[in-house]
Amino acid sequence: MKLRKLDPNAGAVPPRQSSSGRLTVPLPLPPFSNRPPEVEQTESNSPIGTEATSNALESSGSLDRTLSIAVDLIDPHPIPPRTIYSDETILERAESLRTEGQLNPIHVMPNPKAPGRYIIIDGWTRVQACVRHSALPELRAEVHTDLNLDEAAWFGWQSNEGREQHCDYDRAVFFESLIREGMSQAEISRRSGYNKTAITMYRGFAKLPGEVIDYIVENPRKFGHRAAYELSRIFDATQSVRKTLAIALKFVTEDKSVGWVMTQAQAFVTPNKPKQPPPNKKVIRYANGSYKQTADVFSLNIKVAPEKRDAFAQALEKLLDDVAIQETATDSNETAATEPTSIDP
Structure with a gap:
């Protein structure tokens, strides 16, 4: 029939x-x-x-x-x-x-x-x-x-x-029917004894696709309102019946905890950003100083013997002419601009 x-x-x-x-x-x-x-x-x-x-x-x-x-x-x-x-x-x-x-x-x-x-x-x-x-x-x-x-x-x-x-699914059906008839969640909370947060979670059942509901009703005692709420978060974040149902299946077949479902939901709702590769970094140490490169920033800190100082300065300044951008500023600003590179006597 x-x-x-x-x-x-x-x-x-x-x-x-x-x-x-x-x-x-x-x-x-x-x-x-x-x-x-x-x-x-x-x-x-x-x-x-x-x-x-x-x-x-x-x-x-x-x-x-x-x-x-x-x-x-x-x-x-x-x-x-x-x-x-x-x-x-x-x-x-x-x-x-x-x-x-x-x-x-x-x-x-x-x-x-x-x-x-x-x-x-x-x-x-x-x-x-x-x-x-x-x-x-x-x-x-x-x-x-x-x-x-x-x-x-x-x-x-x-x-x-x-x-x-x-079971929680039965409660969800009942509460949702009352809400459709115009009863507020606050009134349902008052009359049922469940707090407003719990009523919100019960409504998670109504946000799940039919394929997931079909599986839930085959295992009604396994799916409490918190598990259903977390599944609804997964579906909301992914809009994927397949992914949501896969989590539900694993929850039952592997007897996972509600905490596990919460962790899965959090991973879908706020996925980890891909880690950025660390910047290229090079450090060369000498007996009289060091040379460092971090991405596009170069730093030189080295002590030059007096007899080589002039030649070193000229060679360094010639290299800087190719990459350094001159500023039209006061002497103090120009001095500040050259601070990353120092030549010690």
Whole structure:
């Protein structure tokens, strides 16, 4: 069965099974992914997480009523906390529902675009278990009438985090979806508990090319937000899918550290300038002085015997006539210009 988005005005769509054996749930995905991340969702049928959150909502007046709702009337949330649910988990949940029944209610809100239908807030695994495996025709659901989509999204996200923490790619998908809906990074930071720097790094996933994202979703637990951010820096500096993917492959296959990825990124972002060859330098030492040449600068410091001084001076000045540039300046400036060459008595 092909992957497609859910129409909020239609019934729940059965998921498809991927070639890897995982269940791909047809949920809306962010634009930076060519395909869904293959990350297992584990949803407990225990009171941990969902019931605690439910009690808090009930005490605050956010909980409206509990109903039994046909599973084909429950639609996915447009900002899902997770995007992939494993085939095995769905089957296990179906078997649990058949043998033990529904221990805790799911959470839904009325679908504002389809009267009589509902949008899932928390409990999508159980809904899919019923749709795919006919575990139960209806599910007991706590209906929240005063939550908007953003508030419901956070409810679902926090419930999932309480049961089993998301991988960083799942968090990135969730945060990016909220940003597309107009939520600021500062608000996401406040509500998620991650600082603004971390939120910026999570957004690195969205800057990666599809080929790299495809590889990341095959290894979601390896690629945290810092590694993804550093890969996005490499891609930004090189604009090369091949180079970025090569670093990602090596990071996984050779089990490199995040520090290694940071070093690779720094090398691409601020490459070392090629070293300039050292200037030509020549030094000749004599018993009575020395002669030095550094590139185009010549320096002579030598003691000349009195009987040879005049002849040496004349010969040196004759050589200088060929290369020295005379200045039209004061005697003091002319003297300064001749200082590099000295003749000692």
